[in-house]
Amino acid sequence: MSQYFQVHPQNPQGRLIKQAAQIIHGGGVVAVPTDSCYALVCHLDDKGAVERLRRIRGIDEKHHLALLCRDLSEIGVYARVDNRQFRLLKLGTPGPFTFILEATRVVPRRLSHPSRKTIGLRVPETPIVEALMRELEQPLLSSTLILPGEDEPLNDPELINERIGKQLDLVIDGGACSMEMTTVVDLTGDEPELVRVGRGDPATLGL
Numbered sequence: 001m002s003q004y005f006q007v008h009p010q011n012p013q014g015r016l017i018k019q020a021a022q023i024i025h026g027g028g029v030v031a032v033p034t035d036s037c038y039a040l041v042c043h044l045d046d047k048g049a050v051e052r053l054r055r056i057r058g059i060d061e062k063h064h065l066a067l068l069c070r071d072l073s074e075i076g077v078y079a080r081v082d083n084r085q086f087r088l089l090k091l092g093t094p095g096p097f098t099f100i101l102e103a104t105r106v107v108p109r110r111l112s113h114p115s116r117k118t119i120g121l122r123v124p125e126t127p128i129v130e131a132l133m134r135e136l137e138q139p140l141l142s143s144t145l146i147l148p149g150e151d152e153p154l155n156d157p158e159l160i161n162e163r164i165g166k167q168l169d170l171v172i173d174g175g176a177c178s179m180e181m182t183t184v185v186d187l188t189g190d191e192p193e194l195v196r197v198g199r200g201d202p203a204t205l206g207l
Helices: 014-025 047-057 072-078 083-092 127-136 157-167
Strands: 003-006 030-032 039-043 066-068 097-102 118-122 140-144 170-173 183-186 193-196
Touching: 003 014, 003 157, 014 030, 014 039, 014 127, 014 170, 030 127, 030 157, 039 047, 039 127, 047 140, 047 157, 072 083, 072 118, 083 097, 127 140, 157 170
Parallel strands: 003 170, 030 170, 066 118, 097 183
Antiparallel strands: 030 039, 039 140, 066 140, 097 118, 183 193
């Protein structure tokens, strides 16, 4: 049965965070507020949860999912990062940027892009997600909460619960979010490539 938690956006209640982490650890797909818009998250290593997340979003394995990481050092576990890339990552984290990087062998092959072997990574600046990752002691796999056939992300937790609550295990109500998605930057080439302009200001990265 789907659950609905009202969590304080700046001071998340520890009891609710612990319960939410248990739901994710048990294979749940959860809607959470981020520093851009709402996202769907699940456990990195749970194949069934990842497949459910993709079904809800209406996306295939060629669509990049993003790993939400606690800090830069954690990004280095899941992606190959050289000095040039690290400098850009440092400028854009934490914040509403998603960086596409070459995945390391730690990342299950089913999660990286099937032909490019890349993955999206970001360090969100939002207390609820930060608390969840601390409780889980690992990153969260995520995707922006945009429903199939729609162009705009959902940012109202009550509407999310009304429209897709039955497909989820938990909706975390942390208040309304921005309607803007993250800014996406591909760092796999010789020069950074701006893939999508969103909430993160490209000028922060010198782009």
